[in-house]
Amino acid sequence: MGTEVYDRNPRRLAAVLAFVSQGIHLWVLPGQLAAAMVPGIFFFLVAVGQGLLGASLLFGGGRWTARFGVLFNVFVVLVWLFTRAVSIPQLFEPIKLPVEGLGAAATFVEVALVVSLMRPGRSLRRKKRLDRA
């Protein structure tokens, strides 16, 4: 299959990580959305994105899937860092969010996901260079 560019194991690992991140966001979604719309909607969109990413990777994600996964998860991690560094209490509850366990765990998973998506890409480019040589 032309778009299937990664080895199976890293791809499955990335899919599992995406599903773990999705699960964490789905776990906190009901409480968050009931109390505060902006974080709740954000958690919903992250859960959708991670679910689509994980399902796509499980069935052979291609280069664009990997690019989407990297950019999406970098964005999610940056939002997490931003909301802990900057005070916007009117949008993000509560002010300067404490580094709560689930949030930190989700961020760790998302960083691992980014790494797992980037490594096959590098190996693919190396393989292509060797093929051309």
Add this chain to the structure above:
Amino acid sequence: MNITRRHLLKMGAMAGVGLALPLGTLSVPVGRLGASALVRSPRVEPFTVPLPIPPVARPVHSHGGADHYEITQRVARQEILPGLKTEVWGYDGIFPGPTIEARRGRQAVIRQTNELPVPVSVHLHGGKTPPGSDGYPTDLILPNGPGGSQTAHPHGGHAPGGAGHRGHREYRYPNEHRAAALWYHDHRMDFTGPQVYRGLAGMYVLGDEVEDGLPLPKGGKDVPLMICDRTFGEDGSFYYPSLDPTLQEEPGVLAHAANGMLGDTILVNGAPWPQLEVSNTMHRFRILNASNARSYDLVLDPPPPGGRPFVQVGSDGGLLEAPIPHTSIVAAPAERFDVVVDFSRYPVGTKVTLRNLRGEGRTSDVMRFVVARGKKEEASVPERLAPDLDFPDPDDVEVTRRFRFIAGVGGGMSAINGEVFDPGRIDARPRLGSTEIWEISADPSHPFHMHLVHFKVLSRDDGPPGPYDAGWKDTVSLEGGSVRVAARFEGWRGKYVFHCHNLEHEDMMMMANFEVI
């Protein structure tokens, strides 16, 4: 492109895991929000219930220049809507609580016993009170029984802090300031909104010789009107959209009520759209907006010939220097307006409805007066009400401070100068005896309230004060824009709060500390 079995599986997985699962999870909070927003109170025929007058609390003993009261906060069942029982959390088990009639110069000592399942704190709103009796949000009376510990999960990750009294404590009110219509209500950290909503509020009328000497309506013609709004469940229970209805753990409300809980039933002195029969004489009404978040623009319908039916004689801090006639009274939460209405301007038999121009549907009615009988007039409104009110001299101002109130969006925290409440942070340290100007700006609308001090509104939106800013105030309404107030920090050193009196905003941390040093 050939559609393979693998393609189908992939599309199915993406649709299921990527869309259906999150949407399914989303349905839980969306359903909760939707159901909450759709709650409607049982139908009540307006103007069928007589206006109740809260009983006056009697001192259990008086000595040494002090009157001692005992009030027990407890759960009780009360008929608010005809034919239904409502569980109230009341001072002495009633809603509104008993009215305390105090006298200037006589200390009131109130022993508050907490038999509720949650911590409480009692604030005398408008009282110039020592810090230990001011009802600081974390200065709690803990329940005697299990539950209601001081360890509820506070907003913003701050520690609850503060003192904790188990079961009961005494509040001492010196009553050294001018006669005024004050009120007392719960002030528990993070949970003031739901606890006031369940009934923890009562009037506190302070009298003095100056007021006694005026020919204003007295006795049965001096009527407290505690106006508030509530929503009821089908069984008559108060409906309040708490995240945690036990009020034990998680503070806050469902996102749709984060900008203020607006009830669909208007109560006056705890009765829905009541009716009061009056003689065709002057009546004095101590109007208190005890709503959590609703503002009122009160008018009389029909207006009397010549208009301007309300003659304002007092504000939050007591009598004005001179009466002010109004066509309507705009009252933000916690504001008080002391007004005289002359029913001799109506023929006997007229039904006069107190309406709220800011209401919609059922909430546009408040109560009805029926001019039921003729009677000889014994009262009048003199041109001069109170001696010089001794407002602060702007030349004495030591410091000008600026505070910006910004409400949260869709459930986010509300903040003052970008900061949410932290009991450990002091945002202003005025010197005892000093005068300061505070410039308050707000977006969108917030009733600004200061503990301990009364203030004079100097300007509104860089222009003159508004028509409802007269006299000494402790709460002033901001509807966008800004006000400048002059406050004299007298009485006691110590830590007090100032905050938005939209109680949902207050619980969402729109509060800050000042410490008089």
